[in-house]
Amino acid sequence: MSTALFTHPACLGHDAGPWHPERPERLRAVLAALEGEEFAPLLREVAPEASPEQLALAHPAEYVAAILEIRPTPGETVSLDADTVMSAGSAAAARRAAGGAIAAVDAVLGGWARTAFAAVRPPGHHAEPSRPMGFCLFNNVAVATRWARHRWGKRRVAVVDFDVHHGNGTQAMFGPDADLFYGSSHQSPCYPGTGGARETGVAGNVVNAPLAPGSDGAAFRDAWSRQIIPALAAFGPELLIVSAGFDAHKADPLAELRLETADFAWITGALLEVAGGRLVSVLEGGYDLNALAASAAAHVRVLMGAG
16 A cells, blocks of 8 residues: 545645745645655545535534635735635635545545645644634644544544644644544744643643754654653554644744754654554645755655555
8 A cells, every 4th residue: 555645736725925934835845845756656636625514523613614704805815813814715725625634534544545645735733623823724633533533433533743833723622532632742932832741631632742942853852752652652543643744844934943854754754653554644834945845755755665
């Protein structure tokens, strides 16, 4: 079995403006990096649209309807908060982003791919149940997790997150449910200000490893090796989903961690070992185009070697 790549041109239609770091060029850079000959074996699949009913597995139906009804005219934008913006193509992009994460779950649990990567945008891990924030409209990994329960009967699902920013939305959705696990390394202090080590969920099912600004790959690997991975292994997930943000790279302009491309390859391999070689990954952040492209390629390269 191989690795499936899910994406869709509609994800390029979300355009928050030329000043905004979460821009279409991010996805173009990732996809260009995955066009090399070594990536020819990827199963290249279309990310479908998530239905309102699928989105409502993680978000209240009223919230889903309210977001999908925001349709600015071409060339115009609507600001939902200080840095979360919708354009004419945003609703379609958000549906494809969540749909790509759902399809990645179907590929892995359906047995026709061993690993899957959803190269989609907008990202999702800051989206709370009824609140868009941090560039995010719907929480793609949370929707995918609920789908794994709804469609595949998987109760114990884990999401781990190595984006430089804490996934406050995912934690808000997972923390109250002892059968869900959320583990995150992230810079602290940093946006959004959540993710303290004392935030542990209802049953120790949340594990946060805050990293001080300037922390390098050695600190990152130590946090995962000593804190998050042992807790994840003890949780024993039936499915592991990764919020794959690459903005902890030392070249990224939005934060101050000092990871190298090799660190993203290392964490991918470590997570595959815990997951038994089967893993779903969903793109989150990463705002230096060269670092994002190289890091995502390193991530997918390891996914392709699973098994």
